[in-house]
Amino acid sequence: MDARLRRVNKEIADCKNDKTSNITLDLVDNSPFHLKGSFPGPEDTPYQGGIFEVDILIPDAYPFQPVKMKFTTKVYHPNVSSASGAICLDILKDAWSPVLTLKSTLISLQSLLCSPEPNDPQDAEVAKHYTTSKGSFEETARYWTHIYAGGPGTKQSKGSAGRDEVAIAGLEQAHVDQFESLGFPRNKVIDVLRRLNYRGANVAQIPEDRIVEELLKV
Amino acid sequence: MKVIIKRWHAVAQWRWDTGVSSDDGDEEGDVCGICRVPFEGCCPSCKVPGDDCPLIWGECTHVFHMHCLLRWIGTAASNQQCPMDRRPWVTAERKVKNLVPGAGAAAPSAS
Ligand SMILES: [Zn+2]
Ligand SMILES: [Zn+2]
Ligand SMILES: [Zn+2]
Numbered sequence: 001m002d003a004r005l006r007r008v009n010k011e012i013a014d015c016k017n018d019k020t021s022n023i024t025l026d027l028v029d030n031s032p033f034h035l036k037g038s039f040p041g042p043e044d045t046p047y048q049g050g051i052f053e054v055d056i057l058i059p060d061a062y063p064f065q066p067v068k069m070k071f072t073t074k075v076y077h078p079n080v081s082s083a084s085g086a087i088c089l090d091i092l093k094d095a096w097s098p099v100l101t102l103k104s105t106l107i108s109l110q111s112l113l114c115s116p117e118p119n120d121p122q123d124a125e126v127a128k129h130y131t132t133s134k135g136s137f138e139e140t141a142r143y144w145t146h147i148y149a150g151g152p153g154t155k156q157s158k159g160s161a162g163r164d165e166v167a168i169a170g171l172e173q174a175h176v177d178q179f180e181s182l183g184f185p186r187n188k189v190i191d192v193l194r195r196l197n198y199r200g201a202n203v204a205q206i207p208e209d210r211i212v213e214e215l216l217k218v
Numbered sequence: 219m220k221v222i223i224k225r226w227h228a229v230a231q232w233r234w235d236t237g238v239s240s241d242d243g244d245e246e247g248d249v250c251g252i253c254r255v256p257f258e259g260c261c262p263s264c265k266v267p268g269d270d271c272p273l274i275w276g277e278c279t280h281v282f283h284m285h286c287l288l289r290w291i292g293t294a295a296s297n298q299q300c301p302m303d304r305r306p307w308v309t310a311e312r313k314v315k316n317l318v319p320g321a322g323a324a325a326p327s328a329s
Pocket of ligand 2: 260261262263264270271272283285286
């Protein structure tokens with residue numbers, strides 16, 4: 001049996017035997033080199049209550065090459081691409097070491113959710129949101145945890161059926177209504193306000209003309 | 219030729235003295251951190267444990283199968299650092315003593 005297979009099988013078994021970490025590893029299509037990992041969102045963070053799934057690919061030269069991981073659960077976080085789930089974390093790149101395991105790497109992802117690094121972002125728009133208005137960022141991250149990761153409801157989701165596109169984009173209902181009332185389509189307004197980071201203190205910085213100008217483009 | 223083993227006598231048992239006690243409750247202590255095979259076994263590229271698949275110690279006191287460590291140090295990604303603490307790898311001179319009686323004189327000189 002080849003070394004990589006033996007090590008991965010052992011790691012999967014170790015993870016199954018460990019009941020305390022709440023980390024799971026499951027096979028995807030019967031190959032031990034394509035796995036699905038999951039872990040609960042850390043407490044006292046906007047990710048609390050959610051279960052986050054990660055797609056795991058074991059490269060041929062594992063453990064001498066880093067394992068490939070990306071979120072399949074959508075996560076609102078400066079170091080995770082909100083579109084693709086790609087992760088910016090040093091140990092998945094040049095700080096990899098062969099003594100790291102699937103479990104320890106998943107635990108590192110869990111800690112990444114506790115401590116965002118906005119200065120080394122994977123998603124620049126989310127990072128801007130985080131740095132300019134943390135409260136609003138956390139509300140959006142909580143909403144994403146609720147709708148995508150099965151986390152508890154937030155105040156925006158109360159009573160509203162379906163998904164709230166404005167809350168997903170981390171914007172204020174009133175701001176979207178304001179520009180929509182000028183005759184622009186709602187999804188375009190959401191797109192432009194999100195791109196310009198029209199949140200918190202930034203709202204006073206961006207003149208309405210600038211927004212309208214953007215809305216008239218394309 | 220086909221050989222059928224009918225009976226065998228165990229005359230000796232040996233193990234590497236890694237300086238890590240196996241009874242201190244630390245399960246990871248006796249396992250090579252790179253391949254996760256116990257030090258008593260050989261690295262994944264060897265078939266027989268023993269002198270041909272020695273252990274290697276760093277000045278930092280971390281221990282690995284020599285073959286595993288050399289393979290890692292040979293990759294550009296390693297930056298020639300110890301996989302445990304990322305300090306520059308410096309092989310320590312160390313004589314293996316305290317082998318369980320009956321074992322051969324196994325003294326991997328890693329240099
Ligand atoms: Zn090894
Ligand atoms: Zn070997
Ligand atoms: Zn070391």
